[in-house]
Structure formats: structure tokens, C-alpha cells
Amino acid sequence: MSIEPQIVDVETTGKPRRFVFVLMRNFTMLCFASAIESLRLANRTAGKQLYSWKIVSENGEDVACSNGCAFRVDSDLIDLDRDDMIMMCGGLDVQAATTKRTLNWLRREARRGATIAGLCTAAYTLAKAGLLDGKRATIHWENQDSFAEEFEDVTLTKSVFVVDGNRITTAGGTASIDLMLKIIADDFGEDLANAVADTLIYSAIRTDQDTQRLSIPTRIGVRHPKLSRVIQMMEANIEDPISPAILAKDVGMSTRQLERLFRRYLVRSPKRYYMELRLQKARNLLMQTDMTVINVALACGFASPSHFSKCYRSHYDTTPYRERGSHAARILG
Known part of the structure; x- marks a missing residue:
């Protein structure tokens, strides 16, 4: 019909x-x-x-x-x-x-x-x-x-x-x-x-004022405003990381309180969460640009290539160089 x-x-x-x-x-x-x-x-x-x-x-x-x-x-x-x-x-x-x-x-x-x-x-x-x-x-x-x-x-x-x-x-x-x-x-x-x-059964029309990702509280599944602010600050400061002590002070809490919040809601320390954000950006840059590994390291807040490589291998179980090589091989293959 x-x-x-x-x-x-x-x-x-x-x-x-x-x-x-x-x-x-x-x-x-x-x-x-x-x-x-x-x-x-x-x-x-x-x-x-x-x-x-x-x-x-x-x-x-x-x-x-x-x-x-x-x-x-x-x-x-x-x-x-x-x-x-x-x-x-x-x-x-x-x-x-x-x-x-x-x-x-x-x-x-x-x-x-x-x-x-x-x-x-x-x-x-x-x-x-x-x-x-x-x-x-x-x-x-x-x-x-x-x-x-x-x-x-x-x-x-x-x-x-x-x-x-x-x-x-x-x-x-x-x-x-x-x-x-x-x-x-x-x-x-x-x-x-x-x-x-x-x-189209499209009930929520967005404008150019809407952002493409979910808000941080929705994305991480928490509704704690101070924790959300800290994460926003982390995401905005990848190249020059801010210490957990300063992050805590900026939102009006102690470092220990910030530690407890991260443990409670994200099951990791602030330092670990921040490191994962930086490594995720590094992986994106390795996959999507021809930046040197050294420049990728600097863009993600690592002072030396050796420290970057050590952290990357610990998190992804491969080195930045091998990651880029395997990605290139997948594309060519």
C-alpha cells in the first residue's frame, strides 16, 4: 500500500x-x-x-x-x-x-x-x-x-x-x-x-550552535560538576599538562578529594586518566598525520621521545614507530 x-x-x-x-x-x-x-x-x-x-x-x-x-x-x-x-x-x-x-x-x-x-x-x-x-x-x-x-x-x-x-x-x-x-x-x-x-523520524534538529559530542557528564556517566570541570581542563591542556594539585585547587578542592572522585567515578587516578587522554591524542596524530614521532610526543606533553615511547608501549602494547608502521601496512594492504 x-x-x-x-x-x-x-x-x-x-x-x-x-x-x-x-x-x-x-x-x-x-x-x-x-x-x-x-x-x-x-x-x-x-x-x-x-x-x-x-x-x-x-x-x-x-x-x-x-x-x-x-x-x-x-x-x-x-x-x-x-x-x-x-x-x-x-x-x-x-x-x-x-x-x-x-x-x-x-x-x-x-x-x-x-x-x-x-x-x-x-x-x-x-x-x-x-x-x-x-x-x-x-x-x-x-x-x-x-x-x-x-x-x-x-x-x-x-x-x-x-x-x-x-x-x-x-x-x-x-x-x-x-x-x-x-x-x-x-x-x-x-x-x-x-x-x-x-x-525521516528525526525529532531533534540540531543547529550550528550544537556540538557533535555528548557533554562530559553524559559521556563518562557522572553528574559531578567539579569532576566535569577538571576533565574539561585536562582535555583543553594536552600539550602543556596541568598537575593534579593545580587542577584540584582551581575547582576548590584538595588533591586527596580529587583523587577520591576519580577513583569513585572513573576507577583510576587523575594522573592515569590524564595520561590516557594524552596517549589517545598521540595515537590519533600517529595514524592521521605525517608528523614525526618526536613532534607527536611534544604535541602531547611528553618532554622526551624515550618517555613517550615507554608510556605508549605500556598502554598500547606496541611502540609509536610500530603503531605507525602497522597502520600504513593495513592501508596499503
Whole structure:
């Protein structure tokens, strides 16, 4: 049985707005599907074609996403109309997928005035092309450490999505829905955007003021405000770690009280928790950048490579050098 949608009447002028989705190797299916389905449902809900789309890839070849499904595309990278919006779809190992040809094509289209969006990790590709210099942007939280180290001229945020002029970035996953609902609302009004959200069973629409990760209390499963503040301070001071004594003093408690809180809620000492945060950032940088191991160590608050290597081996049961080597082998394999 087919159920006809309730039509939301909107006024249109001119031809449908076209989106050009560029599928990069190992792109994330969810961010792509979330975006294109939002456009499809906007057309269906309005009862007319408001949007059109084209799917392309470098060399016009089929592209496999990160879950292994292959997609057939319409064409190679093409010359675009000025009003087209480019949607770069990134995913795993975006550095390898960001080729010289893609960068040159993006720069050319940018010079012609195109609006360009980077979904998920494709913010890296936009930044590599120099298209985010002096602008605000976001990227999936797993890639924030490496992005911040490589692109100092970009103001990185933790927002779900960012629109800065004709450059757009999203955090990935369902953030594409939030972005597309904003675009639909801007183009044709809140009623249509809300109707699309209802059809998607998407009941909590986020804006560019929302952050992509859960709050610290929710993430760690505690509701102690002073403990949350300490963890926030730790996360903000990875390169120059703050001693537990100073952290405790800054939130108005003794070092022993802070120790007890960490033992009670996180089953580890403040020092150990802080070390794990620093090592997690170090692992991200080793996997996602070509920074030397020494520079990774310094960026994560370790005074010497030997101390860094010792701590890393103790936590991950491998050395930083072997970690990077095995990661490279997995990618090439």
C-alpha cells in the first residue's frame, strides 16, 4: 500500500538547485545517504522538483565506501554551473583519497565562485586545497587533533556543522541531515524542513550552535560538576599538562578529594586518566598525520621521545614507530 505524503506548498522560481556529490574513496555511506535522502524527501514533500543532484568521482570510476558497498557514479569530475553546490563526501583515510587532481579541480571551481561543502572528513580536503584558510570549520571529533595540528589558519570548532560564507563543513554521520534541513529551511521555509524531518523520524534538529559530542557528564556517566570541570581542563591542556594539585585547587578542592572522585567515578587516578587522554591524542596524530614521532610526543606533553615511547608501549602494547608502521601496512594492504 502506497501512502501519499502530505504536500507542503512552496513557491519556486527558476530551475531546481543542483547538488554535485563527489564520492571519495572509503567515504562514509551515512553522511552521503543522509544528505541525498533529505533532498529527495524535500522534492517528495513539496510535490515538485526543488533539487536535483549528480554523483561524480575522480575518473568517473565506481567508488567503494567504508563499509565495502560500491557505488556507480554519473561521471568524472565535471565543469559546474556557478549555482551548483559541491558536496565532497569523505570517510576513512581521507589523506590518501585527497589527490592532486581533486585538489586542483576544487581550487578551480572555488575560483569560479562555487559553494563547496565537506561532509565528514572531507573538511580535510577543503583545508588541503586552501579553501578554509581564515574560516571556521568542523570535522569529525576523531580527526580534530590531526586537523588542528596541520591547518593552523583554520578556526576549528566542535560544532555539528559550520557555514562560513560559501564554505560548509559537517562533523559526519547524521550531521548531514541537520545541514540539509538548514539549507531546505533557508531555501523554502521552516514548514518544509520540519516536514522532511518528520518523514525521516528525526525529532531533534540540531543547529550550528550544537556540538557533535555528548557533554562530559553524559559521556563518562557522572553528574559531578567539579569532576566535569577538571576533565574539561585536562582535555583543553594536552600539550602543556596541568598537575593534579593545580587542577584540584582551581575547582576548590584538595588533591586527596580529587583523587577520591576519580577513583569513585572513573576507577583510576587523575594522573592515569590524564595520561590516557594524552596517549589517545598521540595515537590519533600517529595514524592521521605525517608528523614525526618526536613532534607527536611534544604535541602531547611528553618532554622526551624515550618517555613517550615507554608510556605508549605500556598502554598500547606496541611502540609509536610500530603503531605507525602497522597502520600504513593495513592501508596499503
